[in-house]
C-alpha cells in the first residue's frame with residue numbers, strides 16, 4: 478500500500494507541532510515541508526520529522542494526500558493560486574489559520590472548494606517558531622474544522638479521523654461561526670492584553686514602579702501580549718467585523734464597570750465579580766481547548782541555595798520530566814511555593830509520591 482504523504486507550508490510553532498504529532502502517531506507517514514527559513518527545515522530533517530525538505534514551493538507537493546498551510550493567515554491565502562495547479566484531486570487541503578472567512582472566500586473564488594477543509598487547533602502559545610513546537614501541543618485541544626460546502630463526507634471524516642488520531646478533539650463549525658466565536662475568546666483577549674500592557678507603559682513613571690511591581694494577576698492576563706505582532710496584525714485585518722462587534726460589547730461592560738466604581742455601587746460591584754467568578758469556575762478544564770489542562774503540584778520549599786536543584790534531581794532520578802518550574806507568590810500561598818508543571822497525570826502522581834516520601838509538603842489542586 479502506498480504511504481500517506483503530508484505536506485506542510487510553514488513549519489513554525491503550529492506546523493511543527495502538527496508534524497511532530499503526526500510522526501509520533503504515524504511514523505510511517507511521509508512528511509514534505511517548505512519553510513521560509515532553511516535552518517528550520519534542516520532541524521526538522523535532523524530530528525526525523527521531515528522526510529523531504531523543499532527549497533521552494535516544489536512540485537513534490539503534488540504527491541500529498543494532505544497539505545497543511547501553517548504560515549500566517551495572509552501568506553496561507555497567497556499560496557492558494559500556486560497550489561491550485563499542483564494538488565492532486567483527492568488531496569485534502571487545509572490550513573491552521575486563526576481566521577476562516579477570508580481563506581474560504583478565496584478558495585471559492587479559485588474553485589478549490591472540493592479539496593478544502595479549514596482547520597484551527599485551539600491551542601498554542603505566545604511563542605513562535607519551530608523550536609517551540611512539540612508533539613503534545615495540540616493534545617486534548619479542540620481542533621475546529623470548517624469544511625467547504627463542496628468537501629465530500631469522505632474527506633471530512635478522513636480528516637476528522639486524522640485529527641483524533643493525533644490526540645486532538647475535532648469540532649465542526651461553519652467559517653462564520655468560527656470567526657465570531659474566536660473573535661470573542663481569542664482575538665479580543667489579544668487586543669485587550671495588548672491594550673493593558675500599553676496602558677501601563679503609558680501610565681508608568683520614569684522609575685518604572687508599575688512595571689517592577691506588576692504581579693501574578695497582571696502577568697497572567699497579559700502573557701499573550703508577548704505574541705507575534707505580525708501574526709496578530711494579520712488576524713485583526715482578516716476578522717475586523719467580528720472583532721469590532723465583540724469589542725463594542727466589551728466597551729459597554731467596561732463603561733458599566735466604571736459607572737459602578739464611580740457610583741460606589743457595592744451591590745453592583747459584588748454582582749460583577751461574583752458572576753464572572755461563577756462563570757469562570759464553570760469552565761471545563763479537562764480538555765485543553767482555550768484553557769489547557771494543567772498537571773501541576775505546589776511544593777513548600779525552604780529558601781536556601783540548591784533547594785530547587787534538589788527537587789529537580791529527585792524527579793529526574795525517577796525519570797519524571799518537568800515541563801515548567803518556578804516560584805509562585807500569591808495570596809493563596811503567602812510564603813510562596815514552588816509550582817511544578819508536568820506533561821501528564823501519570824508524571825504528576827509519580828512526582829507527588831516521590832516528594833512526599835521525602836517529607837516535602839505537597840498541594841495538588
Ligand SMILES: NC(=O)C1=CN([C@@H]2O[C@H](COP(=O)(O)OP(=O)(O)OC[C@H]3O[C@@H](n4cnc5c(N)ncnc54)[C@H](O)[C@@H]3O)[C@@H](O)[C@H]2O)C=CC1
Pocket residue numbers: 486487488489490491492511512513514517547548549550552573574575576597598599600601602603604605606607705708712
Ligand atoms: N501561535 C498560536 O498559538 C496559534 C497560531 N495559529 C495560526 O497558525 C499559523 C502559524 O502560526 P505559528 O505557527 O504560531 O507561527 P510561526 O511564526 O511559529 O510559524 C510560521 C512559519 O511559517 C513560515 N513562514 C511565514 N511566512 C512564510 C512565507 N512567506 N513563506 C514560507 N514560510 C513562511 C515561518 O518561517 C514560520 O516557520 C497562523 O496562521 C496562526 O493564525 C493557530 C493556532 C494557534
Ligand SMILES: O=C(O)C(=O)Cc1ccc(O)cc1
Pocket residue numbers: 574575598599600601602603663701
Ligand atoms: O497563548 C495562548 O493562550 C493563545 O491564545 C494561543 C492561540 C493563538 C492563536 C490561536 O488562533 C489560538 C490559540
